[in-house]
Amino acid sequence: MSIFEYNGSAVVAMVGKNCFAIASDRRLGVQLQTVATDFQRAFKIHDKLYIGLSGLATDAQTLYQRLVFRHKLYQLREERDMKPQTFASLVSALLYEKRFGPYFCQPVIAGLGDNDEPFICTMDCLGAKELAKDFVVSGTASESLYGACESMYKPGMEPEELFETISQALLASVDRDCLSGWGGYVLLVTPTEVQERVLKGRMD
């Protein structure tokens, strides 16, 4: 079994009208055994920047801690928050530093940049960035997620509709993947507020 499939994960981010949503599943497994059903994979960096990390859970946690550390120092030195594009470049550089002994994670970065323009991107475990205008996916359920998002997504969705779409896409995809699921966790971010919601899906 691949190291990326050891814990099981599903992360997706979508762009709406002046908003974005990032969602992840909640299962933490050790191969076939489910060990936790409330595992967090999407984290806040600052009010308008979130990162979801799929793949090996220990690397996801450590990488998140390193990124928060770097961002806090940046905030203190530069007296401002990092822009999403800048943060994505930082993550890419950090991952490539470990080119010959990588972090087994695939990050999904979502944020509101200048003028609250939504920004999403994903990268592989070595830091190859992939920008997208509509949605990005990663994790063991990524193939199903690609299919679900492609069919359900439309551009310029309002926050409520975006929430519905990303939730349906996530739940439908993790149902087809035995290693991810046990509900979902969705963050919907607009320039004025952040909504967090926990989804109940097939608990298996």
Added chain:
Amino acid sequence: MGDSQYSFSLTTFSPSGKLVQIEHALTAVGSGQTSLGIKAANGVVIATEKKLPSILVDETSVQKIQTLTPNIGVVYSGMGPDFRVLVRKSRKQAQQYYRLYKETIPVTQLVRETAAVMQEFTQSGGVRPFGVSLLIAGYDDNGPQLYQVDPSGSYFSWKASAMGKNVSNAKTFLEKRYTEDMELDDAIHTAILTLKEGYEGQISANNIEIGIIRSDREFKVLSPSEIKDFLEEVE
């Protein structure tokens, strides 16, 4: 002075609480050619005298004002070779920042890192402080900025400042002439007049250097013909 017993080693404080080597470095700066900078409402200008030791020197080969990044320039007073080392290090730091963040380095960050380099050389063994003070001029998201960095590593943000031989006269002149809402072209004229004040001999387009940055964020060193135009406006 009683400090002289403590002036041999940089890394030893004197009883009066000074690092005498840094004082000497500042003296080296103070005997260097005058340079100055003025921050206007829509840009920054930096200028320096370019007195060459002989008329046989090819003045086009000497460039005292250097670009650190496309939107940040620097001028110095003091020892030229030390300046070149600092320019090289600063340029590298700016590029490292870009490689990491894919964003051009803000002026304050570059100043901070350059100052940190200069400070390192006041606390390491076997090295001496840099014999230059720098005037760093840049334009970024926080608008036009002008910083002075000293051999000790301390840095200050200025609206207008001068360094080198004629510093006190030049600063008095600038204090009188500076206004908050100055436009860049006025600032260039003021800079030329300030240089003229302390200049021994006849000022011309070939023996001063001027660098400017406007709101287009492109630092450029003026060519002799451009300087000539400004000189004519001032006369």
